[in-house]
Amino acid sequence: MSGFGFSEEQEMFRKMVRNFSQKELAPGAKERAKQEGNREMAQKWSKKIASVDLIGLGVPPEYGGQGADWVTVAIAVEEMSKADINLGAFPVLPALMAKSMDIGGVSQEIRQKYLPAMCKGESMLCLSITEPNCGSDVAAIRMKAVREGDHYILNGEKTSVSGGMTADLCYIFAKTDPGAGARGVTSFLAPLDLPGITKSRIPDMGFKNVTRASLFFDDVRIPVDHRLSDEGKGFYMLMGTFDVLRVFLALSVLGAAETSINEAIDYSKQRTAFGQPIARYEGVSFKIAEHATRIEAGKLLCYRTFWLADQGIVHTKEAAMCKWFCPVVAREAxxxxxxxxxxxxxxxxxxxxxxxxxxxxxxxxxxxADIMKIIVARELMGKETRPY
Ligand SMILES: Cc1cc2nc3c(=O)[nH]c(=O)nc-3n(C[C@H](O)[C@H](O)[C@H](O)COP(=O)(O)OP(=O)(O)OC[C@H]3O[C@@H](n4cnc5c(N)ncnc54)[C@H](O)[C@@H]3O)c2cc1C
Known part of the structure; x- marks a missing residue:
């Protein structure tokens, strides 16, 4: 090995994002977390993060972004999540949308129409797969997309959409061939102000200001040039998207865990019990040592997975490992x-x-975690271990 760490440029970038996040995002994070989010609030933060070029980080420069690699985008997401976990994921979906448009061969007109506005924080994106009857089993989605001339007509119900109440655009998955299982899924970019779309807020136990929503599509006409994948290729596009998205979620929640452990360290030094700072008791300090070790291990797994992604190396197994392991590590910490x-x-x-x-x-x-372990086992042990 010739080196193991971040480049000097990446370390400087981390310092810049940390300064911005601690100064601008950390104050007020606690108060914001209690409020139901709304569009005005989401856009205010989206524009603030965009003002320091962090939203379009992973979007190519020709569409208004910075063209950064996944490791660099991950550094930004980690630092922002340490300050406010609800704002940390802002750079993720624009980067994934740019990638999907590239893979799907979407026209230059459509890319120019949508990506620069996302990079400026003016236009916000959500991702919609889950339906009332299925979440883990993506191939079972029922939303229909029927081609009629130069439009697709979408009908059905989506749910559990993070940012669904505040987003302008939706990266959405529907069936163009309802009888074909995974091979019948196609992906689209749906502007959420189209006639026939209604929304309803989900009263969440967390993420209140992220505004999870159900979306109802009633004869919604999506132009054909807003199709992101070829017909029947949406499921495979989604699996590629998940191989990156899942690692971002894993790293983001570790950021929140690290902040919590740091707060526990500070508190344990000033809180006394039985005449001593509680930091002196192994029941406290060993817990901190163990969680710090697990968080570090999780981060290494995430950054290695992003590095694999940057090298163009298949990382499905590693992404699934990150997604089952890190949220558990974070919740326990x-x-x-x-x-x-x-x-x-x-x-x-x-x-x-x-x-x-x-x-x-x-x-x-x-x-x-169950679904992630199925993926890890399949990648390690072969398809014959699949339960379906
Ligand atoms: C905070 C939050 C944000 C979300 N954001 C989004 C979003 O932006 N967009 C979106 O589309 N969705 C979103 N979701 C939905 C999320 O992706 C689903 O909740 C998840 O995929 C699980 O699906 P489900 O809830 O329908 O559970 P189900 O699929 O019904 O599963 C229920 C339980 O059964 C287990 N199970 C299912 N199948 C198997 C199996 N084969 N083997 C072992 N165990 C199994 C699962 O692990 C789970 O514990 C969000 C959810 C939450 C909580």
Whole structure:
């Protein structure tokens, strides 16, 4: 090995993002987390993050972005998530959309129409797969897309869409061939102001200001040039998207866990019990040592996976490992950070209780641990281990 770490440029970039995040995003994170999000609030933060060129980081420069590699985008997401986990993921979907448009051969007109506005933070994107009857089993989606001339007509219900109440655009998956299972799925870019779309907010236990929503499509006409994949290729496009998206979720929740453990370290040095700072008790310091080790291991797994992605090396197994392992590591670390703070943290006034609720959301979002372990086992042991 010739080196093991970040380049000097990446370290400088991390410092810049950390300064911005701690100065602009961390203050008020606790208050924001209690509020139901709305479009005005989402756009205010989207534009603020865009003002320092962080939203379009992974989008090519010809569409208004910075053209950064995945490792660099990950550095930004980690640092922003340490400050406010609910704002940390802003750079992720624009980068994935640019990638999907590239893979799908979407026209230059459509890319120029949408990507620069996303990079400026003016236009926000959500991702919609889950339906009331299916989440893990993506191939079972029922939303229909029927071609009629130069449009597709979409009908059906989506749910659990993060940012669904505030987004302008939706990266959505529907069936163009309902009888064909995974081979019948096609992906589209749907402007959410089209006639026939209605929304309803989900009253979440965490992520309140991210605004998870159900979306109802009733004869919604999507122009053919807004199709992102070839007909029947949407499922495979989604699996490629997940191989990156899942790693971002994993790294983001580790950022929140690291902040919680750092807060527990500070607290344990100033809180006394039985005449000594609680930091001197191994029941406290060993917990911190163990969680810090697990968080570090999780981060290494995430960054290695992003590095594989940057090299163009298949990383399906590693992405699934990140997505089952890191949210568990994070939830356990945040839980113990709360216990180390004692009664003080068992309160809506304390940021740790919110992060604990958010971490549970990360265990579910974009695939549960069970589904991730099926993928890891399949990649390690072969297709004959698949339960279906
Ligand atoms: C905070 C949050 C944000 C989300 N954001 C989005 C979003 O932006 N867009 C979107 O489309 N979706 C989103 N989701 C939905 C998420 O992707 C789904 O919740 C997830 O894929 C699981 O699907 P499900 O909830 O329908 O559970 P189900 O698929 O019904 O599974 C229920 C339980 O059964 C287990 N199970 C299912 N099949 C198997 C199996 N073969 N082997 C073992 N166990 C199995 C699962 O692990 C789970 O514990 C979000 C969810 C949350 C909580």
């Amino acid at each position: 945040i839980h113990d950070a709360l216990l180390i703070h004692g009664h003080v943290a068992y309160s809506e006034e304390h940021p740790i209780e919110q992060r604990l609720r958010d971490a549970i959301g990360y265990e579910l979002a974009d695939g549960t």
